Amino acid sequence: MTRRLVTGALVGALAAAFSAGVAAQANPTNSGYWISPTGTPDNNIVRSGNFGDPKISNLCWRAGYWTPAMAIIECDPDLVPKPAPPPAPAPAVIPPPPPPPPPPAPAPAPQVQKITLASKALFDFDKAVLKPEGKAAIDTEIIAKLKDVQKLELVLVTGHTDRIGTQAYNQKLSERRADAVRDYLVSKGVAKDKIETLGMGKTQPVPGVTCTMTAMKALIACLAPNRRVEVEVKGEAIKR
Numbered sequence: 001m002t003r004r005l006v007t008g009a010l011v012g013a014l015a016a017a018f019s020a021g022v023a024a025q026a027n028p029t030n031s032g033y034w035i036s037p038t039g040t041p042d043n044n045i046v047r048s049g050n051f052g053d054p055k056i057s058n059l060c061w062r063a064g065y066w067t068p069a070m071a072i073i074e075c076d077p078d079l080v081p082k083p084a085p086p087p088a089p090a091p092a093v094i095p096p097p098p099p100p101p102p103p104p105a106p107a108p109a110p111q112v113q114k115i116t117l118a119s120k121a122l123f124d125f126d127k128a129v130l131k132p133e134g135k136a137a138i139d140t141e142i143i144a145k146l147k148d149v150q151k152l153e154l155v156l157v158t159g160h161t162d163r164i165g166t167q168a169y170n171q172k173l174s175e176r177r178a179d180a181v182r183d184y185l186v187s188k189g190v191a192k193d194k195i196e197t198l199g200m201g202k203t204q205p206v207p208g209v210t211c212t213m214t215a216m217k218a219l220i221a222c223l224a225p226n227r228r229v230e231v232e233v234k235g236e237a238i239k240r
Contacts, residue, residue, distance in 0.1 A: 032062060032066040032067065032071070032072075033045045033060045033061060033062055033070075033072070033075060034046040045060050045061070047059060047060055048061065060074070060075035062075075121134050121137045122134030122137065122180075122181070123180075128173060128176035128177045128179075128180050130180050130181070135184060138181065138184055138185070139188070142185065142233070143188050143190075146233065148237055149233060149235035149236065150235070150236055150237070151236040152233070152234075153234045153235050154194060154232075154234040155185065155190060155231065155233055155234075156196050156198065156230075156231070157181045157182050157185075157195060157196070157197045157198070157229065157231050158174075158197075158199070158200055158229070158231075159173070159175060159178035159229050160200050160227065160228050160229070160230070161174050161201055161226065162227050163223065163226070164220065167201050170202045171199055171200075172199070174201050175197065175198075176199075177199075177229055178197035178229060179197050181229050182195045182197050205226045206226050206228070209223065209226060211223050
């Protein structure tokens with residue numbers, strides 16, 4: 001009995017001495033565990049033996065004052081706070097798509113050019129047959145200018161008369177004069193389906209022409225501006 005007690009006392013004293021030696025070697029980074037005085041700084045924690053069961057083998061000896069806050073990953077990985085995941089990479093900056101190209105410029109609106117030819121130059125009084133000087137006037141005023149039109153849409157020929165005579169008579173006369181100009185334009189190469197003719201008779205006198213004389217010859221001369229043929233050319237002008 002005395003031997004057992006002495007032996008027990010001796011074991012307790014050795015354990016106390018070992019514990020004092022271990023505590024003296026504590027490392028601030030793992031001071032919650034027993035430290036081996038013979039270990040290296042990176043492998044100095046006292047561990048349990050290998051008992052064939054990984055659950056109870058090679059475990060770190062915790063000091064009596066150990067708290068979960070002292071846990072280190074080598075001994076208690078489940079108690080060590082996991083490091084925060086790295087921040088997600090910033091999303092790739094996708095440049096905005098280029099702006100759509102501007103819409104094409106609208107095609108220029110067809111231009112309308114109105115040309116007035118005096119009937120005196122085109123026809124004899126009360127006639128609808130083109131005179132040579134009338135044809136020359138059409139060549140200069142109409143045909144030459146059509147060369148500047150690259151897309152001809154319409155040629156409108158409108159005949160007018162003065163107030164002498166009835167409206168029915170003047171209507172027919174104005175139509176025959178418009179047709180005579182049309183036929184001459186066709187003979188010069190203008191497409192007939194692009195030409196329209198119109199007779200207005202005496203319904204559209206030129207504003208400002210006032211004739212009050214009673215002598216026929218003087219009246220005819222005064223009303224000359226009303227006896228006319230108007231040609232309107234509609235088309236796209238050639239770009240220069």
